[in-house]
Amino acid sequence: MNAPPRNMLPRGPYLLCDDTVLPDVPLVDKAARLVAGGARVVQLRMKRTPPRAALAAAREVTALCRRAGALCLLNDRVDLALLAGADGVHVGDEDLPPEAARELLGPGRLVGVTVRGLEGARAARDAGADYVGVGPLFATMTKQVGAPVLGLESFAEVVKGSPLPVVGIGGVKLWNIGKVAATGAHGAAVVSDALLAGDISERVRQLVAAFEQGGAGD
C-alpha cells in the first residue's frame, strides 16, 4: 500500500480505535486489526484509559499505524499526540480550541474539529483546521451527543458548502456508508460497526469497498 502524505487526510473510512467499545480488548490489538483490514486513518479515542496507559497506547498505536502506512490521530489529547509523534488530533467543544491545537502541533500535522453545520465549518477553517467531523449523522449508541441527528439530506448540504473536507460520524455502518460516500463526503467515521464485528479486519475491508462504490456513484 502507498503511504498517504502525513499531513493530508486520506479519503474513505476513518476508523476509531475506542476504549469504550469492546473494552476488554487492548487498544493496540484493536488498532492492529483495523490497519490489517486496510484502515488508512485511525483515531485513538481514550475516554477511560488512565494517563500512563494512555501514553503507552498512543506511542504503540502511532508506531503500528506508521508501519502499516496509516495515519494516527489522537482524540482530544494534543499532549499525547506530541509525545507519541502522532499525525494529528481531533478536538471538539469540550477540548482545547483548534487554534491552540494548531499552535502546539504546528503546520505539519492534522487538526480535525467537530462541528454541527456550515457555520461551524467556516469557523473551523478560520481557526486553522484541516477537516471537520460532522455529526451525529445517524442515531448512535456509542456517545450521547447533545445535538440532533442530521440525517443524510442536511449532511449533504454541509458537504456541499463546507470549505474543509467533511468526515461524517455517528451511526455509520456497512449498510449506509455507501450513501455517506455518495454525498461527496471526504470520509466516514466508524466506531461500533467495525469494533463489534466478528472479524474486525474483514469488516474494515468491506467498509473500504462500500465507500469506494458509493463514492463512485454505484
Ligand SMILES: Cc1ncc(COP(=O)(O)OP(=O)(O)O)c(N)n1
Ligand atoms: C471524526 C470525528 N468527528 C467527531 C468526533 C467527536 O469529537 P468530540 O465532539 O470532541 O467528542 P468525543 O469524541 O471527544 O467524545 C470525533 N471524535 N471524530
Ligand SMILES: Cc1ncsc1CCOP(=O)(O)O
Ligand atoms: C464520537 C462520536 N461523536 C459523534 S457520534 C460518535 C460516536 C459514533 O459511534 P458509532 O460509529 O458507533 O455510531
Ligand SMILES: [Mg+2]
Ligand atoms: Mg473530544
